[in-house]
Amino acid sequence: MTAQPGIGRFGDFGGRYVPEALIPALEQLDEVRRKALVDPEFVGELDRLHRTYTGRPSIITEVPRFAEHCGGARVILKREDLNHTGSHKINNVLGQALLTKRMGKSRVIAETGAGQHGVATATAAALLGLECVVYMGKVDTERQALNVARMRLLGAEVVAVTNGSQTLKDAVNEALRDWVANVEDTHYVLGTVTGPHPFPEMVRDFHRIIGVEARAQVLDLVGRLPDAVIACVGGGSNAMGIFHRFLDDTSVRLVGVEAGGDGVESGRHAARFSGGSRGVLHGAATYVLQNDDGQTIESHSVSAGLDYPSVGPEHAHLFESGRAEYRSATDDEAMEAFRLLSRTEGILPAIESAHALAGAMVLGRELGPDAVLLVSLSGRGDKDVHTAARWFGLLDDEDGMP
Amino acid sequence: MTSAPAPDQTLGSQILARCRQDGRAALIGYLPVGYPSVRESIAAMEALIEGGIDIVEVGVPYSDPLMDGPLIQRATELALDQGCQVDDVFTAMRAVADSGSTAYVMTYWNLVLRRGVDRFAADLATAGGSGLITPDLIPDEAAEWITASDRHGLDRVFLVAPSSTRERLAVATAACRGFVYAASTMGVTGTRDSVGSAAAQVVERAREVTDLPLCVGLGVSTRAQAAEVAGYADGVIVGSALVRALGEGGPAAVRTLTRELAAGVREGSR
Numbered sequence A: 001m002t003a004q005p006g007i008g009r010f011g012d013f014g015g016r017y018v019p020e021a022l023i024p025a026l027e028q029l030d031e032v033r034r035k036a037l038v039d040p041e042f043v044g045e046l047d048r049l050h051r052t053y054t055g056r057p058s059i060i061t062e063v064p065r066f067a068e069h070c071g072g073a074r075v076i077l078k079r080e081d082l083n084h085t086g087s088h089k090i091n092n093v094l095g096q097a098l099l100t101k102r103m104g105k106s107r108v109i110a111e112t113g114a115g116q117h118g119v120a121t122a123t124a125a126a127l128l129g130l131e132c133v134v135y136m137g138k139v140d141t142e143r144q145a146l147n148v149a150r151m152r153l154l155g156a157e158v159v160a161v162t163n164g165s166q167t168l169k170d171a172v173n174e175a176l177r178d179w180v181a182n183v184e185d186t187h188y189v190l191g192t193v194t195g196p197h198p199f200p201e202m203v204r205d206f207h208r209i210i211g212v213e214a215r216a217q218v219l220d221l222v223g224r225l226p227d228a229v230i231a232c233v234g235g236g237s238n239a240m241g242i243f244h245r246f247l248d249d250t251s252v253r254l255v256g257v258e259a260g261g262d263g264v265e266s267g268r269h270a271a272r273f274s275g276g277s278r279g280v281l282h283g284a285a286t287y288v289l290q291n292d293d294g295q296t297i298e299s300h301s302v303s304a305g306l307d308y309p310s311v312g313p314e315h316a317h318l319f320e321s322g323r324a325e326y327r328s329a330t331d332d333e334a335m336e337a338f339r340l341l342s343r344t345e346g347i348l349p350a351i352e353s354a355h356a357l358a359g360a361m362v363l364g365r366e367l368g369p370d371a372v373l374l375v376s377l378s379g380r381g382d383k384d385v386h387t388a389a390r391w392f393g394l395l396d397d398e399d400g401m402p
Numbered sequence B: 001m002t003s004a005p006a007p008d009q010t011l012g013s014q015i016l017a018r019c020r021q022d023g024r025a026a027l028i029g030y031l032p033v034g035y036p037s038v039r040e041s042i043a044a045m046e047a048l049i050e051g052g053i054d055i056v057e058v059g060v061p062y063s064d065p066l067m068d069g070p071l072i073q074r075a076t077e078l079a080l081d082q083g084c085q086v087d088d089v090f091t092a093m094r095a096v097a098d099s100g101s102t103a104y105v106m107t108y109w110n111l112v113l114r115r116g117v118d119r120f121a122a123d124l125a126t127a128g129g130s131g132l133i134t135p136d137l138i139p140d141e142a143a144e145w146i147t148a149s150d151r152h153g154l155d156r157v158f159l160v161a162p163s164s165t166r167e168r169l170a171v172a173t174a175a176c177r178g179f180v181y182a183a184s185t186m187g188v189t190g191t192r193d194s195v196g197s198a199a200a201q202v203v204e205r206a207r208e209v210t211d212l213p214l215c216v217g218l219g220v221s222t223r224a225q226a227a228e229v230a231g232y233a234d235g236v237i238v239g240s241a242l243v244r245a246l247g248e249g250g251p252a253a254v255r256t257l258t259r260e261l262a263a264g265v266r267e268g269s270r
């Protein structure tokens, strides 16, 4: 694969690998979002929703008792878990829902893994009076059953996808099929920084506020920039959101943590940068878990939101250029971090975010007590209570659990 | 408008030109390699040829077939579960060529990238194939494939759709060689009760910007539909209906349906 001069490229990565039928919709979206981002009315409306609906700016919290397990480094959490609907996903969804209105479309569709993006989309649809259909792999509807109920309560239709691995990647396939057929009145609210241009850039721009706020907040609290910014990477939206404002701060290490599943050597993981290779999936040239023929290999993770065989193209570029580094945390390591943050700080993280916390535990020990680590706490763990309780053997009677 | 087939044309292009001279649309039949097994899929492709197909379109099973509806998804998933590999597509191409016809490969782009674009093209040419149909590759991203197809003398078939603007129609058709694949509807593969008027419109609009043969696919499944589409298009592409026939009645059913469809394209001649 050689670099192509086309649009929407991050180095060799990105582009538009989709059916021609979708090109007019992508061009319309690109034009509308470019205009919107410089239109005071749009920017003002999004800003108002951030303040009065989502609860922005989200706070930062220093976590000294947890930091004792991170080599004594100072650890500061960016609390996206406190946003309305419980994760960072709402930042992007509100932006895209407003764009949907601007494009004169009346229906939104979304894919979801953990259910957080689906819940956020169902929420925005309820708020703005849009019809909403969410595609979710059947495996994920089972492990994130609470979020399925939430979406239905919000008025969305949830479709359990039974093709392929029945997880996030198959939900994306199904959403794309729906979109091709209904593009006339439907906008696809893609939930992360991948897909065909302009999605990776647009979704990043809607999440950029995470890093913009956090950079100022850390400077305020500590008086200097952090040594490292750490985020979990599924598709990579919370990570791009918190990384982007720091890209030019070359002293700040940007560390993405992928899902290591049973361990990269086991083959059962979602570590695209250590276990994958260059390829194309879901419209973008990026890193993909694939076999010698180019067939996608199923990913594995305790975390539904990180259980995805591909990753946003800008991360692929940051990886190859060396500006960001990517590590992985196994299921065991992430669940240990989940337990620790809950016990030491009274904060239940999403299992996705627990991977970033596990990364901070390792990096803190490497850097020592003088280091300042900023960690993206991308979501809260309410949706994961059942999975975690089962993991730690806290259920006396399986059937008795809600 | 037509000229005698030039020697530098692929066999596929020559067949399309001959159909045009005969004043009828070509019949193009799609089957995925490996369904229900590699051997039986090749037998079914031979049945297509016996039934009077003009050109064969061989699909490569892919783990994430986002342009395919449930029927072809299920068939290609089964093929992959049984261990079907990209190599098998070249075996199928060779068998089609040995039966006196030619095939185009319909493939999602990652499978070509992974093999290496130039190597894929070389293997395709060696196996007697005429070119590639690429449902998830737009000309804007196709620089490497355009170079490779030129080098190996292969056709490149991009898609146009009812949503295509005049500008996109011009871009896509200018990049095509051999023929243009006109999607009849906004949607994925599958049989439909009617082909709809969007197909005729996209063909009409594409004619304003290209002289290449325009072949219509997605949703054509019966003799009557084939006749209807043959009334305005240069080629009629049938997929899901053949896959279903193969699943229900094996190669014999494929042969029977192909005969019906071949009669249909002749009834609809312009």
Ligand SMILES: Cc1ncc(COP(=O)(O)O)c(C=O)c1O
Pocket (backbone or CB within 6 Å): A087, A088, A113, A114, A115, A116, A117, A191, A192, A193, A232, A233, A234, A235, A236, A237, A238, A239, A304, A305, A306, A350, A352, A353, A378, A379, A380
């Ligand atoms: C709380 C939370 N964090 C992270 C992710 C992973 O997505 P991304 O990598 O796009 O931030 C998800 C996805 O569902 C999530 O719910």
